[in-house]
Amino acid sequence: MNTSSVTFDGTFTVDVEDYFHVSAFASVIKPVDWDQYECRVEDNTRQILEIAAKQSTLGTFFILGWVADRYPHLVKEIRSAGHEIGCHSQWHQLVYEFGPDRFRIDLIQARDTLQDITGEPVHLYRAPSFSITRKSLWALEILLEEGFDTDSSIYPVRHDRYGIPGTLKIPHVIQTPSGPIREFPGMTGTFAGMTVPVGGGGYLRLLPWRMTSRLLKKIRVANRPLNVYLHPWEVDVKQPRIPASLKSRFRHYQNLSTTARKLTRMLSEFRLTTMSGLLDEYMATTGPPASVDLAALGKTD
Numbered sequence: 001m002n003t004s005s006v007t008f009d010g011t012f013t014v015d016v017e018d019y020f021h022v023s024a025f026a027s028v029i030k031p032v033d034w035d036q037y038e039c040r041v042e043d044n045t046r047q048i049l050e051i052a053a054k055q056s057t058l059g060t061f062f063i064l065g066w067v068a069d070r071y072p073h074l075v076k077e078i079r080s081a082g083h084e085i086g087c088h089s090q091w092h093q094l095v096y097e098f099g100p101d102r103f104r105i106d107l108i109q110a111r112d113t114l115q116d117i118t119g120e121p122v123h124l125y126r127a128p129s130f131s132i133t134r135k136s137l138w139a140l141e142i143l144l145e146e147g148f149d150t151d152s153s154i155y156p157v158r159h160d161r162y163g164i165p166g167t168l169k170i171p172h173v174i175q176t177p178s179g180p181i182r183e184f185p186g187m188t189g190t191f192a193g194m195t196v197p198v199g200g201g202g203y204l205r206l207l208p209w210r211m212t213s214r215l216l217k218k219i220r221v222a223n224r225p226l227n228v229y230l231h232p233w234e235v236d237v238k239q240p241r242i243p244a245s246l247k248s249r250f251r252h253y254q255n256l257s258t259t260a261r262k263l264t265r266m267l268s269e270f271r272l273t274t275m276s277g278l279l280d281e282y283m284a285t286t287g288p289p290a291s292v293d294l295a296a297l298g299k300t301d
Helices: 031-036 041-054 065-070 072-080 100-118 138-145 201-206 209-221 246-253 256-269 275-286
Strands: 010-016 060-063 084-087 172-176 179-183 188-191 194-197 226-230 290-293
Touching (some): 010 275, 041 072, 041 256, 060 072, 065 100, 072 084, 072 100, 084 100, 084 275, 100 138, 138 179, 188 209, 194 201, 209 226
Parallel strands (some): 010 060, 060 084
Antiparallel strands (some): 172 179
16 A cells, blocks of 8 residues: 555544443443443533544544434434444444344344434444454354445454454455455554554553554554544543442543543544545555455464
């Protein structure tokens, strides 16, 4: 990919969920109890929309069906601002714990809700906590069967909750028995000889902006497009504190006060756009995309 011939550096994405939906708190907050918590997703999402508007940036908002059911006007507001709508599941459950049948039901429920609200097809998907792993590659076939053509759920790293180490770091096509699906993997950089996640979620909050900016520029020099992501609750300093484990609380609350500032810097320093727009440009520029067979993906390490 010739960086001088492309319009954008990468894609800007938002996983629209609330603080009590996150996998880090799943052991202490059950979906049946979600309605008992104060919802803060509207104001937090609007803060991100305002930052994006000031930087003239469009992105892809992967929206939880549970949120869309309760705040259809928020979905319309996001779409009216010119952003792309993607699906982030209905109940924010780990895909590999759901199983194929429950995954399909959950997917259809969320997809149909979003399509009914927008009047447009929804064809992009991101799994809760990037939970399409070797244990749940069957989900890619179900996505295709239900009308999706683009996934962004596979992270080429080792992690206690997600990841398939050794997979491609660039956008590519995965060949499945149900057909080909485009994959835009989670973004990684190289630090001290190790492959590390960078530029999204907790990784954006934890690292100093100067280090993040340096890593993102190295990714661009390597001719890889950026895949930035964050959640509305990550700009919410005043959100309620959940009595979870120390590890979960650190992951969730550390450096919340820095997110809005870092996001503003990111959108001002890098040219980001919707995932579909970026992938269309990237694949048109690079020619036929890299391709991997689903069976081979399951063996990657």
